[in-house]
Amino acid sequence: MCKFHGFEPVFDSNSRVLILGSFPSVKSRETDFYYGNRCNRFWTMLSEAFNEQPVTTVQEKKNLCLNNGVALWDIVESCQIRGSMDADITDYTLVDLSRVLNKCKIAKILCNGSTAYKLTKSVYSGQIPVYKLSSTSPANPRFNKTEWLEHLRF
Numbered sequence: 001m002c003k004f005h006g007f008e009p010v011f012d013s014n015s016r017v018l019i020l021g022s023f024p025s026v027k028s029r030e031t032d033f034y035y036g037n038r039c040n041r042f043w044t045m046l047s048e049a050f051n052e053q054p055v056t057t058v059q060e061k062k063n064l065c066l067n068n069g070v071a072l073w074d075i076v077e078s079c080q081i082r083g084s085m086d087a088d089i090t091d092y093t094l095v096d097l098s099r100v101l102n103k104c105k106i107a108k109i110l111c112n113g114s115t116a117y118k119l120t121k122s123v124y125s126g127q128i129p130v131y132k133l134s135s136t137s138p139a140n141p142r143f144n145k146t147e148w149l150e151h152l153r154f
Helices: 026-031 042-049 059-065 114-123 145-152
Strands: 003-004 018-023 069-074 076-080 091-095 108-112 131-132
Touching: 042 059, 042 145, 059 069, 059 145, 091 114, 108 114, 108 145, 114 131, 131 145
Parallel strands: 018 069, 018 108, 108 131
Antiparallel strands: 003 076, 076 091
16 A cells, blocks of 8 residues: 655634644545545635635635645654544644744644644644534544634634
8 A cells, every 4th residue: 555645734824723633535636735625624624614605626725724824734644544534643743833833823723633632742732722513524523613703613
């Protein structure tokens, strides 16, 4: 099995919240950008949180994040994975969060699902609060849009 690599972070000096996923899905790897599965709730939820029109292109998605103070990344830098399920992530390397945290004023870290949260907590014990939110994956029947909207509005 070959090793896959995640995407570069999306952020700028105005980013105030860091959203961390686990690792790009097969669909995301095919589209070469975060949350590429059209059934994933992420981009719809983020657009709603900031009262923006729905986004479809990679550039629109980047602009949505950057125009609203959102940094976006995955905690797994590289891994072996078969398919898209977090449970199938093996032989992984985690990202160096200081690449983002040292370059902007992040006030909170939002983890998209329990795997992202568990892995983030395994490498980060700093002062910035870390929150575990329900996964936006279409495979998650317990997605809670309300919690996301509350954490994104500041």
